[in-house]
Amino acid sequence: MASCGNQFLGCCCSGLFLLRSYSRCRLPVFLSLTVFIVSFALLALVSKPVFAEVRIAMAGKNDLERNGEYVWVNAFANHLNDHGFETLIYPSNILGREQERLDQTALGLIHVNLGIYATAAKIEPLTRGLALPFLFDDVDHFYRLINNTQLVDDINQSLNLFGVQVVAFPMRGGGSGLFNTTHSIKTLADIRRLRLRAADRTQLKFLQALGSKATVVGWAEVANALQTNIAQGYINPPASALLFGHTDLLSYYTPLNVNFPFRIVSLSQDWFQRLNQYQQQIIKDAIKRANIANRQWLENWTLQAEQLLLKEGIVIDHISTEEREQFKRLAKGMWTEVMDDSEIQSLKQALTAAENSTGKGL
Amino acid sequence: MNVNIGAKILSISHALDLGCRWVASGFLLAMLALVMLQVVARYIFDSPPGWTEEMARYCMIWFGLLGATISFKSRSDLHILKPPTTRFAFIHRGATGVRAVAIILFLAPILWYSLIGPDFEWQRSFLYRHSLMQAESIEMSTLLIAIVVPVFITVIFVHLLARIVESTRPKKPQEE
Numbered sequence: 001m002a003s004c005g006n007q008f009l010g011c012c013c014s015g016l017f018l019l020r021s022y023s024r025c026r027l028p029v030f031l032s033l034t035v036f037i038v039s040f041a042l043l044a045l046v047s048k049p050v051f052a053e054v055r056i057a058m059a060g061k062n063d064l065e066r067n068g069e070y071v072w073v074n075a076f077a078n079h080l081n082d083h084g085f086e087t088l089i090y091p092s093n094i095l096g097r098e099q100e101r102l103d104q105t106a107l108g109l110i111h112v113n114l115g116i117y118a119t120a121a122k123i124e125p126l127t128r129g130l131a132l133p134f135l136f137d138d139v140d141h142f143y144r145l146i147n148n149t150q151l152v153d154d155i156n157q158s159l160n161l162f163g164v165q166v167v168a169f170p171m172r173g174g175g176s177g178l179f180n181t182t183h184s185i186k187t188l189a190d191i192r193r194l195r196l197r198a199a200d201r202t203q204l205k206f207l208q209a210l211g212s213k214a215t216v217v218g219w220a221e222v223a224n225a226l227q228t229n230i231a232q233g234y235i236n237p238p239a240s241a242l243l244f245g246h247t248d249l250l251s252y253y254t255p256l257n258v259n260f261p262f263r264i265v266s267l268s269q270d271w272f273q274r275l276n277q278y279q280q281q282i283i284k285d286a287i288k289r290a291n292i293a294n295r296q297w298l299e300n301w302t303l304q305a306e307q308l309l310l311k312e313g314i315v316i317d318h319i320s321t322e323e324r325e326q327f328k329r330l331a332k333g334m335w336t337e338v339m340d341d342s343e344i345q346s347l348k349q350a351l352t353a354a355e356n357s358t359g360k361g362l
Numbered sequence: 363m364n365v366n367i368g369a370k371i372l373s374i375s376h377a378l379d380l381g382c383r384w385v386a387s388g389f390l391l392a393m394l395a396l397v398m399l400q401v402v403a404r405y406i407f408d409s410p411p412g413w414t415e416e417m418a419r420y421c422m423i424w425f426g427l428l429g430a431t432i433s434f435k436s437r438s439d440l441h442i443l444k445p446p447t448t449r450f451a452f453i454h455r456g457a458t459g460v461r462a463v464a465i466i467l468f469l470a471p472i473l474w475y476s477l478i479g480p481d482f483e484w485q486r487s488f489l490y491r492h493s494l495m496q497a498e499s500i501e502m503s504t505l506l507i508a509i510v511v512p513v514f515i516t517v518i519f520v521h522l523l524a525r526i527v528e529s530t531r532p533k534k535p536q537e538e
Contacts, residue, residue: 106491107480122495122504162494163486195408201499215410216499230404270480361401 007156008269022072052275054080057101058089058263060172066239068294069114069263074172075293076112079286085279113164114263118200120166124158126151129347130169133206133258133331139171139298141354142260143326148357151350160269168287169263170294173239175257176303180233181226181248185254185360186316188326197222197231197298202338209334210327223249237261238305254317255306256327309314318357368527375524378517381496389425393418413499418498420507427514428453434519458529462522469515476512 026306056077060067064074072092077087095101098119105113118212122129130134136142146152146169156166178185180194188210194215198204207214217225225231226249234240235251235258241247265287272280306316319327372434396418404410445457479486492508 103488103491106486107475118498122498125496158494161485162491198412201412213408215404216412216415218415 016127025265029176033088052085054085054111055090055095055109056087056112056114057095057104058109059093059098059101059116060091061128061243062089062091063162063243065302066173066243068172068239068297069170071297072168072263072265072290072294073114076286076290079289080146080282083282083286085282087357097221100264102162102164104267105268108163108268111268111271113266113268114170117262117264120155120266123162124155125339125343126155126346127264128202131202131259131345132264132335132338132347133202134328135335135347135351136260139260139295142169142262144357145350145354147351149353151347154346159266163269164266165269165272166264166266168291169262170265170291171298172261172263173237174260174298175255176235176237176258176259176261177253177255178235179241179250179314180252181250182232182252184252184315186240186317186319187323194232195230197225197234199234201260203235205334205337206331209330211313211330222246226250238309239301240314241314242305242308247309247314250314252315253306253309254319256319256324258327258331366507366516368531371520371527372524375435378520379430379432382431382435382517386425386428386432389421389428393421393425414495416499421508423471424510428517429511431514431517431521436516455529458526465518465522469518473512473515476508476515 010025054077058069058073060069061221062070062167073089077089080087090110093101095104098115101110101113102115102119104110117127117131130142130145136145152166159166178191178196179197183190185191185194195215196207197217198207199215199219200216204214204216215225215231215318217231222231222234223244223246226233226246233252236254238255241250241253265357267283272283275283295358310318339347396414400410400414400418403414430439445453448454476488478484479488479490484490488511489508491504493503493505495504496502497504497507
């Protein structure tokens, strides 16, 4: 409503200025002008109802071709713009890094934030479960868990106390695989000869469980780590290397579907609760539309991502099903190292419920 | 009575400064040790622990903010303007007043949002939100890190009060 108010105020101010100029005129002229100005102000008010300015923040770039989170944001913002909201998109961590953006969302300074799971996992450890290696068979399996079980409600119980509400999990680019600078990866033994970059404790434990050497390196330092041999590779979806220009440094890629990297979309509770029912419904519809856009993009992207990597000179190696089973077995052994038994149990129950559900879960 | 209160404020300020120096030094040493551990584990043993980087960052926050109180107390913090050297006391007092207002305007809102939060809801304060959060690499509430923010602001306010008390006291002959 702020923009609405601004329009009305602007018209009234202009009107008052004109009235002051014409105040010496006769009464009918004065009245006509008054009616004209008030009508114009009201017209400005109703011609295009502008409910509010919606501030959307994310870490990635505005890249509709390769950035899944922007595809989601773009569809979300377009729907809101078409229905009377004004949207402002802040990409590339302009409003701060992950923790800062989540804090600002809790305070209502940012209305919609796309963040990494690790920040939300600091508040609700169950969130970490969604990134466990080899938990999901494919993207549909992931969304069946998200949409057909109580897991998101359980996550939201904690996050609501913090002041945010999780509403969507857009994909960043399908299953993650292993990039490296030195040799083809076809077996477990090949991985054990590498020192890999871990994004967080979960990845560190996973890589250690596989028998590889691992070191925690912040994403901003990854290019430097690859150049100086501090790390010889990392686990990420294909889009990461393409988006961040690492294809000059990396030489090999092995699709593993370790997990399915996603962003967590959180709404500011303050902001959302202050909207009326009609406006809340528009937001909900925008989320649905954005989810569909993200899934459509993902299907196209998955088909062409490997082709883009090949074009950049990356060699792609595939591992056998038997070998993948070995990865899976070792990965499952480390789950309890990053999550409590009770959390693992909750996750397993949700997974069982998801297995029994059908459909794509969107 | 006023003299006693002034003296007490000054002694509290000195004691807090001494405490901050010890604690900040401890965190500085801890940060150095953690970074060294990370380097040795990474380059010599090829097996770096996952928690050293995060812990070193937390140590830096503690020592950095406590360091800010130390530099404020010792007047070695950044000065954009220096009040003119003059024998007129009112100019010095005026400069102290302007500095005090600037500091309060900058830090009081941060203290407010650390403890109270928007709409007077303490459940939405910076500290409460951090009480709900755990560190990434080890099981530790990030409240232990966030609490340094109100601590350092409170210490700076005490130092500021001490500075005001000092400015109102007549200077000793040897100081002139």
